Amino acid sequence: MSDTLISVEDLSLSFPNHPVLSGLSFQVNRGDFLGVIGENGIGKTTLVRVILGQLHPSAGKVVIKNGVRIGYVPQFRNIDVEYPLAIKDFVALNFTGLKLPWLSKKERTRVHQVIHQVGLEHIADRPLGLASGGEKQKAYLAQALINHPDLLILDESTASLDPNTKKELLDVVYRLNKTSGLTILFVSHDMQMIHEYPDHYLWLKKGQYESGPIEDLHNENKEGQYV
Amino acid sequence: MFSFDFMQNAYLAGTLIAIVSGMMGVFVIARNMPFMTHTLSEIGFAGAAFGIFIGWTPLNGMLVFTTVSSIMVGELSGAVESRRESVISAISGLFIGLGILFLSLSQKNSSYATNILFGSVIGISRQDVIQMAALSILVLMVLLLIFRNLKDDSFDPVGAQTNHIYRNIISIIFLIMLAFNVSVAAQIVGSLLIFVLLTLPASSAKYFAHTVLHMMALAVGFALFGVWVGLYLGYLTNWPVTFFISSIEAAIYGISLFYNFIRSKSK
Numbered sequence: 001m002s003d004t005l006i007s008v009e010d011l012s013l014s015f016p017n018h019p020v021l022s023g024l025s026f027q028v029n030r031g032d033f034l035g036v037i038g039e040n041g042i043g044k045t046t047l048v049r050v051i052l053g054q055l056h057p058s059a060g061k062v063v064i065k066n067g068v069r070i071g072y073v074p075q076f077r078n079i080d081v082e083y084p085l086a087i088k089d090f091v092a093l094n095f096t097g098l099k100l101p102w103l104s105k106k107e108r109t110r111v112h113q114v115i116h117q118v119g120l121e122h123i124a125d126r127p128l129g130l131a132s133g134g135e136k137q138k139a140y141l142a143q144a145l146i147n148h149p150d151l152l153i154l155d156e157s158t159a160s161l162d163p164n165t166k167k168e169l170l171d172v173v174y175r176l177n178k179t180s181g182l183t184i185l186f187v188s189h190d191m192q193m194i195h196e197y198p199d200h201y202l203w204l205k206k207g208q209y210e211s212g213p214i215e216d217l218h219n220e221n222k223e224g225q226y227v
Numbered sequence: 228m229f230s231f232d233f234m235q236n237a238y239l240a241g242t243l244i245a246i247v248s249g250m251m252g253v254f255v256i257a258r259n260m261p262f263m264t265h266t267l268s269e270i271g272f273a274g275a276a277f278g279i280f281i282g283w284t285p286l287n288g289m290l291v292f293t294t295v296s297s298i299m300v301g302e303l304s305g306a307v308e309s310r311r312e313s314v315i316s317a318i319s320g321l322f323i324g325l326g327i328l329f330l331s332l333s334q335k336n337s338s339y340a341t342n343i344l345f346g347s348v349i350g351i352s353r354q355d356v357i358q359m360a361a362l363s364i365l366v367l368m369v370l371l372l373i374f375r376n377l378k379d380d381s382f383d384p385v386g387a388q389t390n391h392i393y394r395n396i397i398s399i400i401f402l403i404m405l406a407f408n409v410s411v412a413a414q415i416v417g418s419l420l421i422f423v424l425l426t427l428p429a430s431s432a433k434y435f436a437h438t439v440l441h442m443m444a445l446a447v448g449f450a451l452f453g454v455w456v457g458l459y460l461g462y463l464t465n466w467p468v469t470f471f472i473s474s475i476e477a478a479i480y481g482i483s484l485f486y487n488f489i490r491s492k493s494k
């Protein structure tokens with residue numbers, strides 16, 4: 001029996017005068033690495049926001065398994081470069097639960113762990129505002145991991161990264177998926193990356209979609225030309 | 228100097244206000260709310276005038292007006308910038324007008340207006356100090372209680388959105404604390420110069436700090452320095468204390484900007 005974390009059932013969403021998602025159904029099971037692709041403006045971020053409960057569907061529903069913790073790396077972020085917010089402080093912002101005004105010992109240990117996981121220990125004390133694009137994305141990832149999520153949603157986390165940094169970041173995510181069984185939902189329009197890492201894909205297209213195991217996408221060499 | 232009751236009162240009140248304002252200021256800056264704070268303060272002016280008119284203390288009038296309006300004003304911080312500026316001008320104008328009306332209706336002389344707008348240390352009674360101290364301590368305690376969530380919401384609003392913290396509640400609590408803070412601080416620096424204690428120290432601290440806690444400590448330090456030295460110079464010269472406090476804070480801010488300029492050039 002597969003353990004379904006998210007079940008999207010006949011989901012539709014329209015903004016005023018602007019249908020974005022229609023009749024979308026798919027499931028994400030524990031341990032999956034799902035790649036969500038589709039061109040700019042097709043509704044990938046919108047789908048993520050419905051899953052997170054930030055937007056309400058016009059029809060259909062999204063069922064999240066009880067108690068599933070979601071870590072999320074949003075596509076856009078506004079962090080003032082002048083903020084005196086060290087990377088390790090930024091990472092610690094995300095703790096949920098009852099919080100003392102200061103970090104508990106357990107929380108500090110966890111901060112070290114995730115910073116180590118993404119490989120930022122050498123600059124953990126530096127202000128986030130001054131970090132490079134790649135370092136920022138790693139810090140965002142660390143922050144999303146802090147509460148031991150069951151499911152990690154990344155929205156275009158690699159969009160602005162050079163090939164090396166992209167690989168470093170994806171390798172971290174891949175390792176978490178393979179070794180800790182962390183379920184991944186990765187949004188991207190980078191076709192090459194989608195061929196390489198995920199084991200399932202969901203391809204949003206105008207008014208329709210396509211989904212299945214990643215091998216199906218490999219075999220679709222014609223449409224594989226996209227991007 | 229401390230043999231005078233009014234100087235004791237002024238130092239006591241000033242110290243507490245500097246501590247609270249320095250800490251709150253960090254969040255005012257992070258939440259990009261300096262102008263909101265200023266508007267709140269102008270609403271406070273009308274409140275103080277209203278208080279005098281109906282026979283309350285200016286502080287109580289101010290507290291009522293700022294608390295009631297804080298949430299309304301805070302809602303504006305989400306509005307589009309161009310719209311926000313115009314709405315703020317309208318609100319400021321309206322409330323300053325109201326303030327002048329209440330003052331003239333209460334037939335007090337114009338020095339009352341000067342005191343509310345520009346602050347006054349002479350007028351602070353022991354009774355006022357106790358009330359200001361109680362309010363300041365309340366603000367500090369609430370701040371401590373919501374500190375982590377407020378920090379999350381202020382420094383990483385996009386992240387906080389997905390964080391299941393109760394952002395609306397945090398925001399409302401913050402605004403009410405800000406209303407208290409503004410009302411109390413205005414007693415010393417005046418409602419026109421609320422910037423001086425609530426934003427300048429934190430803005431300056433931003434350039435020297437590496438962490439939020441560090442920034443708070445520095446902001447408190449800058450605010451305290453200005454208030455202490457300002458009160459002392461005011462005592463020596465008989466010039467308005469507000470003049471000294473604002474000059475000191477502005478100078479510190481100027482130095483911070485200069486420091487930041489040099490630092491970014493040398494990189």
Ligand SMILES: Nc1ncnc2c1ncn2[C@@H]1O[C@H](COP(=O)(O)OP(=O)(O)OP(=O)(O)O)[C@@H](O)[C@H]1O
Pocket residue numbers: 015016018020038039040041042043044045046047075156189
């Ligand atoms: N709050 C909103 N109100 C109205 N329209 C919106 C809103 N949010 C998104 N849209 C529209 O919905 C469509 C889908 O947006 P979405 O952000 O989901 O695209 P995306 O697939 O994530 O694109 P990208 O690859 O550029 O990130 C776009 O046409 C966008 O303009």
Ligand SMILES: [Mg+2]
Pocket residue numbers: 044045046075155156
């Ligand atoms: Mg998007």
